[in-house]
Amino acid sequence: MAVKPTRSMGERTFQNHVIDGFEQQGYTYVPQSQMDQNFNRETAIDEPTLLEFLADTQPKEVDKVERQYGGRWGEQVIKRIEQVIADKGLLWALRNQIEMAPGAKFKLLYFKPKNDLNQTAVEHYHANRFQVTEEFHYGTMKDDLNNRIDVVLLVNGFPLVTIELKNHQTGQTFCNAIKQYMTDRNPKEQIFQPDLRSLVHFAVDADDVFMTTWLNGKETKFVPSNRGNGKAGGGNPPAEPGKFGTSYLWEEVLTPDSLLDIVERFVQITYHEKDKNGKKITRKVRSAMKAMIFPRYHQLRAVRRLIKATQEQGPGHNYLIQHSAGSGKSYSIGWLAYHLASLTQSDGSSFFNSVIVLVDRVVLDEQLQGTIMNMPHPRGMVAIAKDSAGLRDAVNAGSRIIISTIQKFPYIYNQTDTSGRTFAVIIDEAHSSQSGEAHRKTKQALGDHT
Known part of the structure; x- marks a missing residue:
């Protein structure tokens, strides 16, 4: 049920509005109780959703590993995916194929084809699983076990986007969300390690959007991703009737089509040229990462x-x-x-x-x-x-x-x-x-x- 936005609404009502907005754009809502069952905190993947996606879109490849591993095929596929991502990074894994014995090749998602000439490519794209959930439990460390993220977007089981929401009615703004990421979100957790499970983290209130791709405690750098106020200044223009000033985040930037386009053609990773000993680095791997670049709103636009x-x-x-x-x-x-x-x-x-x-x-x-x-x-x-x-x-x-x-x-x-x-x-x-x-x-x- 749609929630009518007002600036006086509480944080929970604001969150309901955001969730409803993502549902309207094509995300499937997954209640916290169901996500708690599906999401494996140790692998930081919604494994049932990922394996279902692979079985539906790539049955021949699944047959190969099932003949090799029997009922443990899913466990072995997840293990191989973890290995590849730990080495080459999540972005590489999403853009390429995961190879494993005995000669199987898996795609973790399908990008939108440039045209409709290839019907199979179109069908594969529509087979992607887009999910939105709330009050997301992720912690594996003692102090994080009960921590929750307000909103998380998952694609084929991977929690690609995290969002912390604040609202003026509670006396808090995006600044409090930024502080929460800096002080209450352990960057050692898999979901917060750069290019491991998530690609970007947003701090959002009714008026402003800020984001980061790399959590590093109090040294974390957030940048604005606002539309501009229309008067050669920062922030956002006044909200349209029935919306918030930040509604563009779920109505435009993070829609399923837009998010996958960003993953495919915008997100960039830069790497160090030399290691700590001054030796030239020849492989582009996670351990050599220097920065991850996620486009800001004005660049996308x-x-x-x-x-x-x-x-x-x-x-x-x-x-x-x-x-x-x-x-x-x-x-x-x-x-x-x-x-x-x-x-x-x-x-x-x-x-x-x-x-x-x-x-x-x-x-x-x-x-x-x-x-x-x-x-x-x-x-x-x-x-x-x-x-x-x-x-x-x-x-x-x-x-x-x-x-x-x-x-x-x-x-x-x-x-x-x-x-x-x-x-x-x-x-x-x-x-x-x-x-x-x-x-x-x-x-x-x-x-x-x-």
Whole structure:
């Protein structure tokens, strides 16, 4: 039953409204009593839901392990999944396949296909289990056994998102939720260890949303994920009738489609280049993690609005993104580049032959270059044009993503063959580079289809 929101409602009523909101978006509500039975605190997985998902979507793979292990097949699958995640991380496991003897390969979830041409892929996507539960028990350590998280979102048995709620009626705000995460949530518990079971943790009240991906006691860093107040300031605009200022979190950001899109194409992990002894790290594993990046609201909105506009209007239009300092511009550019490079028409053909990222510096912006290169991509998808010849060759070869400086185009504008091809051009610091000879030569080099 829907709950009518008011600013005077208590925290429990606010929580009921949030739960109801997630249900309306397609999550299945699981009562605390049932989740207590299903959720194995030692593995930090809702094992019955995960095994049911695997059996329904990948029966041939289940048959392989069942012939090998008999009635213990589920136990062995869970054990193997734990091993892989402990080594390579949850994000890797969700995006790839879990391999185990005797030659079985399991997918832990199915992302939304780019189109409806493959009916099996569509059916698999709809087979994902999206659950929302409340007053979630997770603790394995003595002091945590009775601790509860207000709201948790699970996908195929994995508690990917945790949410602590506060409401003004009780004299508390998101600041109290942040303090709760810092002081009353043990970062050693599996559900709070980065890239082990959960991907993000939200501190939410009726007006504001803050989040973190890495709990570290009092050193935990939370960042805002608000919409902006519409007056060049932080926070959120006044709530619409019948809603809270933070309703967009469950109505937009964390809907099933949106959450899996974020998992597939937004969440990023950075790694240390050297270990404590100064030795170069060659494997990207959990033990070498430096940070986990989950998109903030303004980044999601910018990328998705541009993709939608491109789908509706096609190539040949100009758009402007305004970013304040420290708001993650490099990641927004990187995410946009990969989204544009993978954007397809209804028949499966690409919107653009190449996506070109240009910076207005003689020397390539190392931060932007590193951000784009560190995002998962097939070998050869990204070309870094360090000189004019490299830019010319990358354009003529049709590299999917090309990174360069705008100053190189005057040297190659008459050496490119772009007939019948379309380009998406993302320009950093556009205010200082959209005039003069470099801009004119860029247009000449790429033709009219940009």
